[in-house]
Amino acid sequence: MSALQLLPVAILGAVLGLDVVSFPQAMISRPVVAATLGGTLIGESSSGLLVGAILELIALETLPFGASRYPEWGSAAVVGGVIFGSHAAHPAGAMTLAVLAALATTWVGGWTMVQLRTLNARWAAKRRDALEAGARGSVVSLQLIGMTADLARGFLLTAIAYALLAPLAAFCIARWSGDARLSRSMVVGVAASVAGGAAWKLFHSTNGARWLFLGGLAVGLFMLFAQ
Amino acid sequence: MSGASGSGTPRLPLGTRAAIFLRLLAIQGSWNYESLLGNGVGFCIEPALRLLPGGIHGQAFKSALARESRYFNAHPYLAAIAVGALARAELDGEAPERIERFRTALCGPLGSVGDRLVWAGWLPLCSLASLAIFGLGAGTLAVVGFFLVAYNAGHFALRVWGLETGWRHGLRVAAALGNPVFRRGPQEIGRLAAVATGIAIPLALGRVIGPGRSLMGIVLVAVALGSLAIVRLQRRIEGWRLSLVVLALFVLISVIH
Numbered sequence: 001m002s003a004l005q006l007l008p009v010a011i012l013g014a015v016l017g018l019d020v021v022s023f024p025q026a027m028i029s030r031p032v033v034a035a036t037l038g039g040t041l042i043g044e045s046s047s048g049l050l051v052g053a054i055l056e057l058i059a060l061e062t063l064p065f066g067a068s069r070y071p072e073w074g075s076a077a078v079v080g081g082v083i084f085g086s087h088a089a090h091p092a093g094a095m096t097l098a099v100l101a102a103l104a105t106t107w108v109g110g111w112t113m114v115q116l117r118t119l120n121a122r123w124a125a126k127r128r129d130a131l132e133a134g135a136r137g138s139v140v141s142l143q144l145i146g147m148t149a150d151l152a153r154g155f156l157l158t159a160i161a162y163a164l165l166a167p168l169a170a171f172c173i174a175r176w177s178g179d180a181r182l183s184r185s186m187v188v189g190v191a192a193s194v195a196g197g198a199a200w201k202l203f204h205s206t207n208g209a210r211w212l213f214l215g216g217l218a219v220g221l222f223m224l225f226a227q
Numbered sequence: 228m229s230g231a232s233g234s235g236t237p238r239l240p241l242g243t244r245a246a247i248f249l250r251l252l253a254i255q256g257s258w259n260y261e262s263l264l265g266n267g268v269g270f271c272i273e274p275a276l277r278l279l280p281g282g283i284h285g286q287a288f289k290s291a292l293a294r295e296s297r298y299f300n301a302h303p304y305l306a307a308i309a310v311g312a313l314a315r316a317e318l319d320g321e322a323p324e325r326i327e328r329f330r331t332a333l334c335g336p337l338g339s340v341g342d343r344l345v346w347a348g349w350l351p352l353c354s355l356a357s358l359a360i361f362g363l364g365a366g367t368l369a370v371v372g373f374f375l376v377a378y379n380a381g382h383f384a385l386r387v388w389g390l391e392t393g394w395r396h397g398l399r400v401a402a403a404l405g406n407p408v409f410r411r412g413p414q415e416i417g418r419l420a421a422v423a424t425g426i427a428i429p430l431a432l433g434r435v436i437g438p439g440r441s442l443m444g445i446v447l448v449a450v451a452l453g454s455l456a457i458v459r460l461q462r463r464i465e466g467w468r469l470s471l472v473v474l475a476l477f478v479l480i481s482v483i484h
Contacts (some may be wrong), residue, residue: 024252025303026380028351032357036371045367053361053370053431057355061466063346065297066300066338067263070468093481095435100478103471120259124266129295133265136273139296143270148259178294178481180438188435189446192428193453194466196477199355200423202347208415216425221447223426224316224433225440 001161008041009082010159016074017154021064021113022147029074031055038081044088048081051098055080057191058103061198063168065094076102082162083169093176096187097169103153107160112153118144236395244390246274251310251386255303262298264306268313269296275314289318290452294326300334302341307386309333311393312400319397329398334430336401345385353378355423363370364431405426405438 004037018039019029022163028034032052039048055077080102087094123145130138176183203209237248247280254267279287301309309330316326357374365373392403416460432446457466 013304021254021258022253025255026252026375026382027353028375030374032354032361032446033371037369038269049361049367049370050435056434056468057428058356058467059433060351064352065342065346066258066302067478076402084274093351093478094479096474096478100471100474103467103474106467107471117259118440121259121261124257124259124262129268132293134291134296135380136283136288136292139266139269139273139292141255142266143256146259147253150256163256163260172478172482175482177484181271181442183438183477183481185436185446186477187450188432189453189472190470192432192446192450193457195424195428196235196450196454197457197461199351199420200454201461202351203424206414206421209417209421212418212421216422217429218425219422220426220429224323224429224443227364227431 001166006159006163009078009162010155011140012037012041013078013158014151015154016078017072017109017157018074018147018151020072027165028127029077030100031059031077031080032074034074034077035081035084038078038142039085041078042082042085044085047085047090049090050067051080051084051095051102054095054099054188054191055102056155056193057188058099060195061201069110069114071106071182072113072157073106074109075154075161076106076109078158079105079161079165083166086166086170090180091173091176092178092180093173093183094169096183097172099187099191101161101165101169105157108161112157116146116149116153119149126224130182176196237315239314240278241393243274243278247271247303247310247314248386248390250274251307251390254306254310264303265297265299265302268306268310269293271310273315276317278318290323295321295330297330299330301337301346304345304382304385305337305341305389307389308393308403309337309401311390312397313393315397321398325398332401336404339366340404343413344409344416345382348413348420349381352416352423353381353419355427358431359427359478362427362432362434364434376380387397393460399408445467 016029016034019026035052035055036045036048039045059073064070080098083101084094084098124142127138127142250271254271257266269292271291276291277283277286279285281287283425295313353374355412357370360373361370363402393400436443436446
């Protein structure tokens with residue numbers, strides 16, 4: 001893997017990582033968007049969308065509530081989308097490994113966000129006197145430093161994760177012994193289970209939600225088997 | 228300073244309004260565990276504070292900026308209400324103690340209302356609707372385009388409305404949180420999302436797995452059992468971590484076998 005291959009992936013991961021919290025939170029960092037953009041980067045937008053939809057099912061569980069610690073999906077979904085897109089014939093195991101790579105990256109990404117928040121607090125503490133005096137430069141620079149650091153965080157995270165996990169995924173795919181369809185069923189089944197549990201947690205206290213869910217499920221199943 | 232509109236609300240210059248709005252998109256740029264959104268609020272209000280007597284070198288500007296950059300917590304989109312209201316209060320020359328009491332009182336409601344409406348409502352609804360569209364076989368542009376347009380229509384409308392409402396009402400903005408969208412919105416969105424969940428999950432499964440009713444039936448039963456297990460285990464382990472472990476084991480077995 002050359003630096004020329006790595007650079008655009010890392011830049012995309014940086015921009016989408018920035019969207020998670022710092023700027024502009026327009027949800028271009030949601031997996032369904034980020035993985036698709038990752039796939040598009042290597043000319044495989046449909047592959048990116050497939051893996052993005054699976055990650056989106058899982059991401060339904062981890063919504064960015066206030067100060068809670070949550071995984072970082074923007075950079076991670078780019079890694080997943082590019083890895084799956086790199087195996088355009090979708091061999092057995094490719095989808096599982098792409099999703100696993102994204103999940104591992106999102107885990108580390110969540111940790112890097114906590115470190116960044118701690119660093120932001122340290123930078124703010126260094127400027128405490130200036131902030132208390134209402135120094136315009138300190139307020140603006142603190143904001144810009146925080147965003148630049150977040151961009152750098154996303155860049156490094158994506159670059160390191162992709163550089164490590166893409167060859168590992170290729171190694172595993174070459175030795176994969178299972179059936180392609182079975183491995184796809186496994187990964188989407190796990191993702192849908194997480195989505196089902198997440199939806200229950202979010203909506204079970206809403207009046208009538210259980211019946212509405214069952215009604216929706218009946219429609220969904222009918223459409224599925226009518227296709 | 229700001230002029231007055233026909234309705235009696237002082238007018239904020241368009242350039243200042245645009246600068247505040249653009250900065251609102253970066254309000255969490257220096258989010259940290261001590262002052263949370265505090266510095267971001269100061270950063271967003273700063274263009275309006277330049278209108279204070281003496282400009283950026285005046286004592287009024289410095290005192291106001293110091294006050295507005297202290298600890299603050301809110302949902303990032305609904306923080307627009309606070310930014311508009313606080314900018315108005317500072318330019319109206321409200322007493323600092325009153326402004327500080329107002330900031331403290333606003334933190335809780337703006338956080339909880341925004342979390343319920345956006346993070347637990349609008350975002351999952353848009354996500355599930357886009358997954359349903361994906362399951363129906365739509366192309367990349369349709370799925371991603373639908374999600375981004377639908378989600379951001381609500382997102383940007385909320386920020387624009389928040390800034391406008393905050394500026395119009397100033398320290399009396401609390402009444403705006405009684406808006407029907409905030410009172411009934413989360414419940415209504417929750418109902419729609421429940422329907423969308425039922426439709427999206429089987430369709431998304433179908434698209435990823437491909438044709439074949441027997442395998443699909445087995446997967447659907449497994450998903451129902453898996454969802455139940457995740458609900459039961461929710462206090463012990465998060466579903467995404469569990470899926471990481473399960474998939475890692477699956478990979479190990481498939482590669483070593």
